[in-house]
Amino acid sequence: MNLEKQILKMAQAARAASYEMALLTTHEKNVALKAIARALVRNQEYLIKENFKDLKTAQTAGYSMALVDRLRLNPKRIQAMADSLSETAGLKDPVGEVLETIKRPNGLVIKKVRVPLGVVGIIYESRPNVTSDCAALCLKSGNAAIFKGGKEAVHSNKAIFKILKAVLTKTKIPLEALQLIESTDRQAVQELLKHDGLLDVIVPRGGEELIRFVAEYSKIPVIKHFKGICHVYVSKNADLGMAHAISMNAKVQKPGVCNAMETLLVDKAVARKFLPSMIADLQNKGCEVRGDEQTRAIVTKGVNKTVEEDWRTEYLGLILSVKVVDGLKEAIDHINTYSSHHSDSIVTKNKKEAQRFLDEVDSACVYVNASTRFTDGYEFGFGSEVGISTDKLHVRGPMALDGLTSYKYKIYGNGQIRQ
Amino acid sequence: MNLEKQILKMAQAARAASYEMALLTTHEKNVALKAIARALVRNQEYLIKENFKDLKTAQTAGYSMALVDRLRLNPKRIQAMADSLSETAGLKDPVGEVLETIKRPNGLVIKKVRVPLGVVGIIYESRPNVTSDCAALCLKSGNAAIFKGGKEAVHSNKAIFKILKAVLTKTKIPLEALQLIESTDRQAVQELLKHDGLLDVIVPRGGEELIRFVAEYSKIPVIKHFKGICHVYVSKNADLGMAHAISMNAKVQKPGVCNAMETLLVDKAVARKFLPSMIADLQNKGCEVRGDEQTRAIVTKGVNKTVEEDWRTEYLGLILSVKVVDGLKEAIDHINTYSSHHSDSIVTKNKKEAQRFLDEVDSACVYVNASTRFTDGYEFGFGSEVGISTDKLHVRGPMALDGLTSYKYKIYGNGQIRQ
Numbered sequence: 092m093n094l095e096k097q098i099l100k101m102a103q104a105a106r107a108a109s110y111e112m113a114l115l116t117t118h119e120k121n122v123a124l125k126a127i128a129r130a131l132v133r134n135q136e137y138l139i140k141e142n143f144k145d146l147k148t149a150q151t152a153g154y155s156m157a158l159v160d161r162l163r164l165n166p167k168r169i170q171a172m173a174d175s176l177s178e179t180a181g182l183k184d185p186v187g188e189v190l191e192t193i194k195r196p197n198g199l200v201i202k203k204v205r206v207p208l209g210v211v212g213i214i215y216e217s218r219p220n221v222t223s224d225c226a227a228l229c230l231k232s233g234n235a236a237i238f239k240g241g242k243e244a245v246h247s248n249k250a251i252f253k254i255l256k257a258v259l260t261k262t263k264i265p266l267e268a269l270q271l272i273e274s275t276d277r278q279a280v281q282e283l284l285k286h287d288g289l290l291d292v293i294v295p296r297g298g299e300e301l302i303r304f305v306a307e308y309s310k311i312p313v314i315k316h317f318k319g320i321c322h323v324y325v326s327k328n329a330d331l332g333m334a335h336a337i338s339m340n341a342k343v344q345k346p347g348v349c350n351a352m353e354t355l356l357v358d359k360a361v362a363r364k365f366l367p368s369m370i371a372d373l374q375n376k377g378c379e380v381r382g383d384e385q386t387r388a389i390v391t392k393g394v395n396k397t398v399e400e401d402w403r404t405e406y407l408g409l410i411l412s413v414k415v416v417d418g419l420k421e422a423i424d425h426i427n428t429y430s431s432h433h434s435d436s437i438v439t440k441n442k443k444e445a446q447r448f449l450d451e452v453d454s455a456c457v458y459v460n461a462s463t464r465f466t467d468g469y470e471f472g473f474g475s476e477v478g479i480s481t482d483k484l485h486v487r488g489p490m491a492l493d494g495l496t497s498y499k500y501k502i503y504g505n506g507q508i509r510q
Numbered sequence: 511m512n513l514e515k516q517i518l519k520m521a522q523a524a525r526a527a528s529y530e531m532a533l534l535t536t537h538e539k540n541v542a543l544k545a546i547a548r549a550l551v552r553n554q555e556y557l558i559k560e561n562f563k564d565l566k567t568a569q570t571a572g573y574s575m576a577l578v579d580r581l582r583l584n585p586k587r588i589q590a591m592a593d594s595l596s597e598t599a600g601l602k603d604p605v606g607e608v609l610e611t612i613k614r615p616n617g618l619v620i621k622k623v624r625v626p627l628g629v630v631g632i633i634y635e636s637r638p639n640v641t642s643d644c645a646a647l648c649l650k651s652g653n654a655a656i657f658k659g660g661k662e663a664v665h666s667n668k669a670i671f672k673i674l675k676a677v678l679t680k681t682k683i684p685l686e687a688l689q690l691i692e693s694t695d696r697q698a699v700q701e702l703l704k705h706d707g708l709l710d711v712i713v714p715r716g717g718e719e720l721i722r723f724v725a726e727y728s729k730i731p732v733i734k735h736f737k738g739i740c741h742v743y744v745s746k747n748a749d750l751g752m753a754h755a756i757s758m759n760a761k762v763q764k765p766g767v768c769n770a771m772e773t774l775l776v777d778k779a780v781a782r783k784f785l786p787s788m789i790a791d792l793q794n795k796g797c798e799v800r801g802d803e804q805t806r807a808i809v810t811k812g813v814n815k816t817v818e819e820d821w822r823t824e825y826l827g828l829i830l831s832v833k834v835v836d837g838l839k840e841a842i843d844h845i846n847t848y849s850s851h852h853s854d855s856i857v858t859k860n861k862k863e864a865q866r867f868l869d870e871v872d873s874a875c876v877y878v879n880a881s882t883r884f885t886d887g888y889e890f891g892f893g894s895e896v897g898i899s900t901d902k903l904h905v906r907g908p909m910a911l912d913g914l915t916s917y918k919y920k921i922y923g924n925g926q927i928r929q
Contacts, residue, residue, distance in 0.1 A: 110846070114869060193891050199880060201890060208902055209872070291902050312731070312903050333925040340927035427529070449920045450533060453628070461618060461923025470928070471620060471919075472612050483627055483710050483916040484731050485904040497902040500890075501868045504880025506752040508759035509889070 094274060098282035101237055102289040104267035105210045109235040111265045113207050117184040120231055123262040128176035130258045131223065131251070135169045141250035142219065149243055157347070161218050162244055172223045179227040179474045185492045186233045200503040205496045207233035209291040212283055213477060214305055216241040216297035222251045224475035225294075226269050232495035235268045237283065237290070241297070242275035249273060277304075284309040291497075294478040294490065299405075314490060316481035318405040318431040319349025321463040324422040324448070326439035327360035333460060334438040335369055340462040341436070343376045346409050349479060350434050350466040353406055355413045356422045362415045363389050370394060370413070378409040385415035402429040419444055423451045430454055432481045434463040455481055455488040513693060517701035520656055521708040523686035524629045528654040530684045532626050536603040539650055542681040547595035549677045550642065550670070554588045560669035561638065568662055576766070580637050581663055591642045598646040598893040604911045605652045619922040624915045626652035628710040631702055632896060633658045633724055635716035638666040643894035644713075645674060645688050651914035654687045656702065656709070660716070661694035668692060696723075703728040710916075713897040713909065718824075733909060735900035737824040737850040738768025740882040743841040743867070745858035746779035752879060753857040754788055759881040760855070762795045765828050768898060769853050769885040772825055774832045775841045781834045782808055789813065789832070797828040804834035821848040838863055842870045849873055851900045853882040874900055874907040 092100070131138065142164040149159045191203040211234045215221045222240060229236035240248040252271040259266050272279050284293065287310040294314050295305040306313050323341050325334040341352035357365055362385065370380050370390050381401055382394040394413075401412040402425070416422045426435050436458035437448040445459040456466045466488060468476025473491030480486045486494035511519070550557065561583040568578045610622040630653045634640045641659060648655035659667040671690040678685050691698050703712065706729040713733050714724040725732050742760050744753040760771035776784055781804065789799050789809050800820055801813040813832070820831040821844070835841045845854050855877035856867040864878040875885045885907060887895025892910030899905045905913035 110870065110872070113872075195889070195891060199884060199889075312901070330925070336925065336927055344928055445922075451529065453529070453532075454918065456919045456921060458921045459923060461921055461926040462928050464928035465618060465921065465926065466919075470614070470618075472614060482731070487916055488919050497906055499873065500875045500885075500907050502875060502877045502880055502884065503864075504878060506749070506755065507880040507884065508755055509763055509881050509883035 094276065094279055095282055097274075098272065098279060099286065101270050101272065102210070102283065102286040105235040105237055105270060106289045108265040108267040109207065109209045112233045112235050112268050113186070115233060115263060119263040120184065120233070121180040123259065123264045124176050124180035124227055124230060126258045126262060127223070127227070127255055128173040128180075130254045131169055131173045131176070134254050135166055138164055138169055138247070138250050138254070139166075142247040144246040145244055154243065158217065158243070162247070164219055164247060168220065172220045175220070175224055175475050176227045179231050182231065182474050182492060184231065185496050190498055197507050198505060199507055202501045202503070203498050204501055206499050208495055208497050209234060210289060211236045211477070211495065212239070212290050212293040212311065213237070214239045214280055214283075214293065214295045214297075214301070216301060217244055219244050219247040219251060221296060222248050223255075225477045226255060228475060228477055228491055228495060230264065230269065232492045234495055237270050237272065239272040239280055239283065245273070245275055280305070281308050284311060287311045296478045312485075314478060314480050314482060314486060314494070316349065316431070316433060316479050319351070319433040319479075320353045320403065320405050320429060320431040321350060321433055322354045322356055322426050322430060322435040323352050323463065324356040324416075324426070324435070324437045325358060325361065325365055326419065326422075326437060326441065326444055327358040328441040328444060329358075329361065329438040330440055331361060331365050334365065335372070337436065337438055337460070337462050338369060339372060339376075341464055342373060342411050343378060343409065344462075344464060346378075347407050348464075349405075350463050351407075352463055353404065353412065354402060354429070355411055356416050356425060357386075357413065358422070359385065359415045359417055362386070366390055366413070366415075373411060376409070378411055380411050380413060382413040383415060386413045389415070405431070419447060423448065427451075427453050433479070434458065434466040436461060436463050455479075513695060513698055514701055516693075517691065517698060518705065520689050520691065521629070521702065521705040524654040524656055524689060525708045527684040527686040528626065528628045531652045531654050531687050532605070534652060534682060538682040539603065539652070540599040542678065542683045543595050543599040543646055543649060545677045545681060546642070546646070546674055547592040547599075549673045550588055550592045550595070553673050554585055557583055557588055557666070557669050557673070558585075561666040563665040564663055573662070577636065577662070581666070583638055583666060587639065591639045594639070594643055594894050595646045598650050601650065601893050601911060603650065604915050609917055616926050617924060618926055621920045621922070622917050623920055625918050627914055627916050628653060629708060630655040630896070630914060631658070631709045631712040631730065632656070633699055633702075633712065633714045633716075633720070635660040635720060636663055638663050638670060640715060641667050641670045641690075642674075644896045647894060647896055647910055647914060649683065649688065651911045653914055656689050656691065658691040658699055658702065664692070664694055699724070700727050703730060706730045715897045731904075733897060733899050733901060733905060733913070735768065735850070735852060735898050738770070738852040738898075739772045739822070739824050739848060739850040740769060740852055741773045741775055741845050741849060741854040742771050742882065743775040743835075743845070743854070743856045744777060744780065744784055745838065745841075745856060745860065745863060746777040747860040747863060748777075748780065748857040749859055750780060750784050753784065754791070756855065756857055756879070756881050757788060758791060758795075760883055761792060761830050762797060762828065763881075763883060765797075766826050767883075768824075769882050770826075771882055772823065772831065773821060773848070774830055775835050775844060776805075776832065777841075778804065778834050778836055781805070785809055785832070792830060795828070797830055799830050799832060801832040802834060805832045808834070824850070838866060842867065846870075846872050852898065853877065853885040855880060855882050874898075
């Protein structure tokens, strides 16, 4: 069977399975989740053996150490995958939740009830735990899902799916509810993205290049974030020790991720006091610092010049741009101009100022006195996440169970007709 | 200024205004809504005079009587527009609503708070009350909006906007929050649809051709419904008198709208009893009836043959297709195959059967014992609507205040950093 027909057949089977999925009880779904969790741990030798094939290919291909490490499965990581599945089993089932009840003067009762989206397409790269995390969230939210992982993890993903499918045959979950596209051909993605009548949403999870590719070719709605250009603003009312710790954490704890800080904004009233030790400590951690003129007037050595492009750049590494601003308004304006609307934080002891920042910064997650690094399904208590959204429609921020649902109106009448 | 620059400038001004709109108090918005309502009534002579220009053009161009009537403004209709504005002032302000509060073990408090979408583009046809209804909903939900009405209503829309703008100068609402594209060139729409960085959503409201045009050219997310292929299913457990009244209402009360019935499904157990008088009464109202073989075996005269295409057709007029089905499952399968996922109704006295229909029919609005004609923002108690959505993402069914909002996470910390 050629790729075109094969993908169409998968999408049709997923659509059919989605109707069954929508009717499963919470208990039926939880039983399956816990059984998959146990099966992953029970089959860890097999998983590690298959994963080793991916690691070998990656090493031969000269992938970076960081990437090879992200690919790696070991007993600890497999246990973490299983724990995440069990945790998802423990989360509240969103399906069937009555979001609103409206009683009309004519006696109609209108209930707005949460339902699954239907069929979800997940297109992702590298880490194999994404496969089990996303499968768990889709299953719990009553969706069917089609997975297309990166070619670097093909053996690991196949192995996870083999275990998962073996479990499903013993549960109420239809086998076609969770499907993996095994082809590593990018053409497979393009075929999948055609079926807007069969899939309800696509979540691409990976680098900007992957997301732009998906957004360009998809006829299906795409939930996306292209970039994470996150800011920390140190107000003149900040606890400067706290500001130092938060800025350090937001930049260096894991610089390659979307919720890491890319630009530090500092009120000019505290810049002279705050910046010298902050910049020195960042540089000691191997971070290149780029500053605007005022920053470079304060720290005269070792700070490179920023250019306009810096404010728009997601470095995804140990580089930070720093700007001295004239108060809250300039900070908010800078963020609303250059932010990717992902996560931005203010450090301040002034509640009114904090509230204005929270109200006026137009981003998915706005923080007071905390690191931007918390924007994450697990850290928000959502179990895990299928992705992060910087869109404003449908879902914003970490996308987990609620983001995987839609709703329908159920209307109860006793013969009402329209006048 | 050429069209391209003009539209860009409008979009930029709307974006800037949207930040101010998001911060308005409920009182400030309600004051403006009530003032616009009063101003419409006060200026009704001017409105009727300008509207008359559109009516004359439409008559000269040989538009149908129905279309000319939809265009017409008179004191009663202007009062209804004003009433709708006042009613919107009375609705709960969605902005600022705390949808969820999450307290994390590390002390972070995460509040999911409703915020306006930002900038909304409304592209619509004919009826001038759409202009005031949509302006009211956008204003109340704290959005800026750009309007592009049909060329047939250009004088009426300009007149409404002139009154509206004169009121805004005396309120806290920024003047650029509500803008009308006066050009009747379709190129203007294409220019608007380019600005995905400045507009957050497009709502096209009109015929399928308009909606397809917008969906094809838009880089901005589009909330849409292409068709309304709505079903009524008469179960063997139906009160047949009620079924008759509901079917009649759903088909003939206003056949040219999206929530009118296009296909009647009847259980074979009651078909012989139900169909003869039903079909005769529909025909007496001037409705053409097309039936499947079983229908035509029961009513042997005056019923045309259905072809496959009938089940997929939105007649938007006095034509009905009728099918006899073998029970609930076949009815649900037919609807999930052919419905446009807009509005579908079951008539039954059996609660279990009703529940199965509500659960399994995959449509925005599913009814028990009521006419499909109630799918409408006003009938749902939403004041009015900017459109109806058959999408599953973001908003489903009538789109009003809640559908015009997104949310953000406001996260309150006291120095939390990620471990």
